[in-house]
Amino acid sequence: MRARIKFAKYDTMRFIGHLDVMRYFQKLFNRANLPIKYTEGFHPHQILSFAQPLGLGITSDGEYLDIELTTEMECGKIVSLLNRFTTRGIEILDAVRLEDRETNRKLQTAMSLISRSVYLILLKDGFEACRNVIPALNAFMSQKEIKALKKTKKGEKEICLSDYIYEVWDYSHGGFKPIYWNPSAVSVVTKGLADRSSLHAPDFENGIKFIVSLSAGSETNINPELFLETFLNASSLSLNASDFRIHRMELYGGEPDRSVSLCQIL
Amino acid sequence: MKETKLALSDDILMSVEKPARYIGSEINAVNKDVFSADVRFCMCFPDVYEVGMSHLGIQILYDLFNQREDTCCDRVYSPWPDLDKIMREKNIPLFALESQQPVKIFDFLGITLQYEMCYTNILQILDLSQIPIYAKDRADDDPLVIGGGPCSYNPEPIADFFDLFYLGEGETRYYELIELFKENRKNGGSRMDFLKMACRIPGIYVPAFYDCVYNEDGTIKSFSPIYNFAPAKIKKEVEMNLSETFYPEKPLVALTQAIQDRVVLEIQRGCIRGCRFCQAGMIYRPIRERSVEFLKDKAKKMLDSSGQDEITLSSLSSSDYSALHELVYWLIDEYKDKHINIALPSLRIDAFALDVMSKIQDVAKSSVTFAPEAGSQRMRDVINKGLTKEDILNGASLAFKGGWNKVKLYFMLGLPTETDEDAEAIAELSNDIAAAYYLLPKEERHGKVSVVTSTSFFIPKPFTPFQWTAMADKETFNARQQKLSAALKKTLNAKSIKYIWHDLETSELEGVFARGDRRLSRAVYEAYKRGCIFDSWNEFFKYDVWKTVLDELGFDIGFYNTRERSFDEILPWDFIDVGVSKSFLMREYENAKKATVTPNCRQKCSGCGAATFGGGVCYESKN
Numbered sequence: 001m002r003a004r005i006k007f008a009k010y011d012t013m014r015f016i017g018h019l020d021v022m023r024y025f026q027k028l029f030n031r032a033n034l035p036i037k038y039t040e041g042f043h044p045h046q047i048l049s050f051a052q053p054l055g056l057g058i059t060s061d062g063e064y065l066d067i068e069l070t071t072e073m074e075c076g077k078i079v080s081l082l083n084r085f086t087t088r089g090i091e092i093l094d095a096v097r098l099e100d101r102e103t104n105r106k107l108q109t110a111m112s113l114i115s116r117s118v119y120l121i122l123l124k125d126g127f128e129a130c131r132n133v134i135p136a137l138n139a140f141m142s143q144k145e146i147k148a149l150k151k152t153k154k155g156e157k158e159i160c161l162s163d164y165i166y167e168v169w170d171y172s173h174g175g176f177k178p179i180y181w182n183p184s185a186v187s188v189v190t191k192g193l194a195d196r197s198s199l200h201a202p203d204f205e206n207g208i209k210f211i212v213s214l215s216a217g218s219e220t221n222i223n224p225e226l227f228l229e230t231f232l233n234a235s236s237l238s239l240n241a242s243d244f245r246i247h248r249m250e251l252y253g254g255e256p257d258r259s260v261s262l263c264q265i266l
Numbered sequence: 267m268k269e270t271k272l273a274l275s276d277d278i279l280m281s282v283e284k285p286a287r288y289i290g291s292e293i294n295a296v297n298k299d300v301f302s303a304d305v306r307f308c309m310c311f312p313d314v315y316e317v318g319m320s321h322l323g324i325q326i327l328y329d330l331f332n333q334r335e336d337t338c339c340d341r342v343y344s345p346w347p348d349l350d351k352i353m354r355e356k357n358i359p360l361f362a363l364e365s366q367q368p369v370k371i372f373d374f375l376g377i378t379l380q381y382e383m384c385y386t387n388i389l390q391i392l393d394l395s396q397i398p399i400y401a402k403d404r405a406d407d408d409p410l411v412i413g414g415g416p417c418s419y420n421p422e423p424i425a426d427f428f429d430l431f432y433l434g435e436g437e438t439r440y441y442e443l444i445e446l447f448k449e450n451r452k453n454g455g456s457r458m459d460f461l462k463m464a465c466r467i468p469g470i471y472v473p474a475f476y477d478c479v480y481n482e483d484g485t486i487k488s489f490s491p492i493y494n495f496a497p498a499k500i501k502k503e504v505e506m507n508l509s510e511t512f513y514p515e516k517p518l519v520a521l522t523q524a525i526q527d528r529v530v531l532e533i534q535r536g537c538i539r540g541c542r543f544c545q546a547g548m549i550y551r552p553i554r555e556r557s558v559e560f561l562k563d564k565a566k567k568m569l570d571s572s573g574q575d576e577i578t579l580s581s582l583s584s585s586d587y588s589a590l591h592e593l594v595y596w597l598i599d600e601y602k603d604k605h606i607n608i609a610l611p612s613l614r615i616d617a618f619a620l621d622v623m624s625k626i627q628d629v630a631k632s633s634v635t636f637a638p639e640a641g642s643q644r645m646r647d648v649i650n651k652g653l654t655k656e657d658i659l660n661g662a663s664l665a666f667k668g669g670w671n672k673v674k675l676y677f678m679l680g681l682p683t684e685t686d687e688d689a690e691a692i693a694e695l696s697n698d699i700a701a702a703y704y705l706l707p708k709e710e711r712h713g714k715v716s717v718v719t720s721t722s723f724f725i726p727k728p729f730t731p732f733q734w735t736a737m738a739d740k741e742t743f744n745a746r747q748q749k750l751s752a753a754l755k756k757t758l759n760a761k762s763i764k765y766i767w768h769d770l771e772t773s774e775l776e777g778v779f780a781r782g783d784r785r786l787s788r789a790v791y792e793a794y795k796r797g798c799i800f801d802s803w804n805e806f807f808k809y810d811v812w813k814t815v816l817d818e819l820g821f822d823i824g825f826y827n828t829r830e831r832s833f834d835e836i837l838p839w840d841f842i843d844v845g846v847s848k849s850f851l852m853r854e855y856e857n858a859k860k861a862t863v864t865p866n867c868r869q870k871c872s873g874c875g876a877a878t879f880g881g882g883v884c885y886e887s888k889n
Contacts, residue, residue, distance in 0.1 A: 010267060010269075011267070011269050011270050011291075012269075012270050012272065012289045012290070012291040013291065013521075015279055015285040015286050015289050016286050016521050016522070017286070017522070019523075020286060020521055020522050020523065023523065023527075024521065026573070026575065027293065027519060027572065027573030027574065027575075028573060029573070030569075030573035030574070030575060031570065031571065031572070031573035032573075038605055042628040042631075043628065044605055046605075056280065056285070057276060057279070057280050085573075087291070087293055088270075088291065089291060124276075199267065200267050201267065202267065202269050203267065203268065203269075242276070242277050242280065245276070
């Protein structure tokens, strides 16, 4: 049976790189004695496929991993079993059954589906400028067009960043106010999502935080650092990207105008 | 969500390579409240995290200490040079991984000494921890710095940096030491009071209680206790029942890949072979086996609790473990279908080994390894390596028939009595092995044969029959290496043989510290002050700096390395009793010079002295 696992990566685990997260899960499955399927051949390895790798230092409530099991298992049981053997920093949030290989010939992996990501960006404590962040963000997003330099394999390329920003919300002090909405995309961010998907994010006393929804996946992937840096460069806040923490809230698949969470695309 | 408070800020962690080295949080880490523990012990491996995390000894002691409710044992490793720099700039004290608290709040800092080239890293640890470098400068509230591990069998070059050393196997006396520490604190005793009592515990050496006087020629005139309560001779500690003792059931698993990223099963300690160059073969005598039941039980528990997908057997010579067949076939039966790899290093290549290897490895990709150590039979007799050319060629032929075509060979250059011919014999043996492959009928061969011949330089070590011998000088090493290299190129199968050699300059310094005396601590400190650190890493080893320091401080490398010592010279490590007697080592040195072979412990007891421990192989036939 194929299954998609949703998990949170938080606290000290934010310093564990993508390859090490893979190794972590391989060992977790072994400890939990999950009947995971292996590839054939002399060096068999577990059949795992991760969605979008998460940058170092970023926490998340929206990580996805596709697995294959040799036997049928109830999804609720997969979640509880893995949570019994995981350690602080990785928590299994959900598991859903995926179509089998036989019926799903194209075999869409979590990675290939991704089209949008939602991030929570939080200001760390200890900065005078904290009250000016949201007004500056409002000003930044009210521009007609936002240009940015995106690093590609061939060097840097100027892109129109605003085309790839779908939503921006002010989530400071637990409030929930719209800052920007891109009419070409359907809105996916709700107060419910914000509350649910920020459970493993850090807390700071200043309470300044905002949510951005960006284009993601293989077509045009905008990483949250690029957004943050472009914003800070354009503002007069005298803050650096490292003065903020980033938390991934959710990943979505489908066209921008009808995005659905990865756990709903089976 | 409330996050764990780390010693380093996000900014620092994000700016260094592999921040996972510094955050703790490993699987099976024991996170105790360091402040409420009666005794705080910080265990250190003075090298980078991935190396230190691969070490079994620390895992055994970590488990041993943390089994005690009154003790909190945390770990620390050497910060990599990138973080080292930041910690100095920002004056951040070195911290333990679990509690993320400064090392200096611990009662003990235990440092394992696995190789000589880690000595400057010890000073890095002390310095970054803000603990005075010299033991004499430490105050009552500084941690007690305790050393252990193979290099503590000649602790003298670093003796001044340590408050005490534990000589021998940790299982036996650490609880006693902890109890003593608690009692001393209850009684309001000082650091000195503790050390005075500690030195009476067998295996404990307190360097400050001993004085070393030198002759004009630099050799030792006398080495003796300053106080009458300090024992003149210190006997190493040995755990005689390895099947009823501490062994971790929940091994730590690093979150970033360790060098040894697998479960380690130590099947026995000691070795029956008596190779004359090998320190481990002497200092861990007598050989003691763990029972198969014990090992099966631990293997299962460790694999279950760690989720590791590989298990390796560890010992000096696995083939000598008497129940090896039973254990290995059990592992294969139990785990082969569960996708657990089994690694069997230090296995003599014979029919059994090849059968096992064919079951657990991809024959086409793996290689077979031989360690003849020397090329000529005479030379192998000198070092008492009980291996004939016939054995090696038979083993290789068996392997070739079994489908292997890659062979790795390990040799040493500069062995006592070695001549150019002995060095060149390495080329001949390498060639003969390659040639043996082509004796197979063509249809049985799998492509071309590949032989990798690698040489290291022989470094005489304390407590071996070669402890008196002159190490070859640089010119000799170079000349032999060139002779061998040229001879290899001239062999018929030269195209199939690849030659790899070990760095000469590191070996020279390792030689100095292996048999060095107490005066050398000044050189270690001076080299450290001039930036030497991570000396065992080629990219950081600063030979020129070391050389200048030794010159400026008046140390003669030749005095330590290339001088033949006489039997009546007092050696810096003579105050340690490892069981194996000096008279045995002398006898063995004489046998070496005559190229006379001494039988192994199971063939015939040679009366080395290890029987004093009352068990192991010495009593096997008497049970």
